[in-house]
Amino acid sequence: MSNYIVRKLKLEKTPQLDHLARAAGELYSRTVVSFWRTVRKKNIWLSGYTMERWHTSSSLHAHSSDAIVQCFYNSLKSWRIRRKTDPHSKPPRRRRWYFKVIWKSAAIKLKGGKLRLSNGQSNSPLIVDWYWEKPSIIELGWNKASQCYELRACYKEEIAQPINDGNVAAVDLGEIHPMVIADGVNTDIFNGRYLRSVRRYQNKLKVRLSKLIDRKKFRSKRRKRSIKSKQKQLAKLNNQIKDIEHKLTSRAVSMLKLRGIQTLVIGDVRDIRNGLDYGKKNNQKLHQWSFGSIRIHLEYKCKKAGIKTVLITEEYTSQECLNCRKRNKPKNRNYRCSCSFEFHRDGVGSNNIRAKYLGIVPVVGLMARPSGLRFHSHIQCNLTDNILLGNPRDSIAGE
Template sequence: MRTRKLKLSYTIQLETLNAGTGSVWVECLRLKDTWDYAHGYRTGGGVDCSCELWMDKQLSKSQPLHSQSIQEVRSRYFKNRKGFRKLRKNGDKKAKPPYRDKTFQTTTWKKSAIRFIGNRKLRLSNGQGNEPLYVKLPKNFDVQYAIAHIAIVELVYDKGQYSLHFVYGVEKALKSDGEGIVGVDIGEIHPMVSHNGVDTVIFNGRYIRSLYRLRNKVIASYGKKIDRCKRHSKRWWYLVKRKWRYIKKIDNQIGDGLHKHTTEFVKLCESGSIGTIVIGDLTGIRDNIDYGKRANQKLHQWAFGKVTQLISYKAKALGIKVEVIDESYTSQTCPSCGKRHKPNNREYTCKCGFTYHRDGVGAINIRQKYLGHLGVPVAAAMAPPVGIRLEVPRCSA
């Protein structure tokens, strides 16, 4: 997908359109409440599907919008719900379903509502009886390209500025399976370690770990201060707010770091003509972790979900397939002799004499498992792993 943006000067029509879309959004929220009430507050994947069909018929057509623009809001709402359930499944307890009323929302036009008139004018239909939106196009606007590739047009409001986003569908075709396969181990020490059959790359987790530590420190030190205050007192509220503001900032920095790492990784895959990325799924197999580590574990599960999600969408844009497989035994199997035993420190050492970076072994085996070769000795001698560090400033404590 590629997007081209075009700034628009403010008119009441633009505001009316996005306000109308906002109203449809609120309508979706209310209709979902009605549905849940009628069905005894059941929420689940299967139910959502029939709710979606039902909602489609219920939505009023009173807003000055194209019927497909209205439908898009409904599907956006359900997409949000789906995203929320996925986050929850990946251990993010704080994730919430969409619930907030919105006064304004981005309006979307699908292909059938978009028409180019001549070379300089665009007509966006808002349904029968409603005034369409006419937009003058700049001289350098390639109408022919737009006609061939346009997927949707969005009316976006950001910081006082309205703009039209032309979203072009130029997703590359999926690369064939014959091309390279890379295994990814997502770990607690390093967010990602990858292996493509020859090279092992470690995406160093030092920076992100330091943020985890800082996060725990902030929780502990504020927790102590908060415990000393009277609950719901002025100072108590002040500290609670301060604490969460701080934690949010750290979480953003962690998210940023993961963004940088995954971008780097996907770029590396593209230049190495990788067709498939295989990620080992660790959810559910680390249940025997001791209690003191619970809080950290949750955070790591969140990070796992985040890394998977980031890699998935970035890879998809480049036409690279992403597969998630069960990673059991991938950390224990020796790539050289195929025997299984638990590694007990950062370096994997086997009785057969094989020794390698522990997460590197994970990545090698995830790749092997995907190929159906787990336990089959790898013939080639392993190159020592290469490390990639984030070039980010240390955050101030």
């Protein structure tokens, strides 16, 4: 089984990077224009191979040129798939002033802590300080939020997955608590208060800035300026949200690894958003509930740590009593049953998911009181030294 991880590095704007991005944009635009012109005039849809031979850039490595032409064909392909369900989808027609630059493995060399990215024989290569292994593909793009270039290095990793279940833990993804993890004895509640507060602030800011933009004259310079400022401010908050999600999930996976967990069962809540209307406020909450991204982070981080992940439906798991299996609807944050069983509401959910997967009745007597984990910006993500969860800062610290 293979897995891709991406390492990101920010680069200052330089004339060389500008020149490369401009050359890529020029090649992409040429591809777009020629493709649609041939469709219009001759009614021929040229293949990617023909286009790669027709258009190349003298400022880029031959493989980089091919990759840019392929980018156009990839978006054409995704449009063809999208068209089946969405009649309003449009094919890629826009020309680009700048475009991302891609280096494939033949153009990448690593020597003495420097990465040498070739741009063809007649051009000077791009040289970057590099402390890590040689990546298999590199992409250079513009980061709008930080107003600088971003180098994205992809690594392909081979990972052995455990065949047996081993020790099983379950996670319940929720709106109030992003993750509640149960392993039969311990129940860990990851507090989501801070995450919620950032998201709430983002909503308020969005409204305030939109109002400000609406007051400006259409197509005026001021309006354009405020739109740009809105995008920048919202992007900053998005980065904060992403940071919190990454830190929490890294911490969770490293904790599972430390406890010797081999299988993580994830309560599947994917269809909760469809077909239900809870009113304006609750709908917004539900739609911004980041279980999607948290689930994806958990899945790939577990994969990297050698933990198997399983998705199961979580029907009634938040209602069933752990002691007598009676179904109750919990009213507030505490779960209370007529058999005098009491527990944290979300702790019940994750313990039930675990029991459901294993097909057993949980032993209530073994269960410890749930412990909470609050987010703070310097939270320790790696509890063990031997697993690194793809965070470049951790590996720099050792240099």
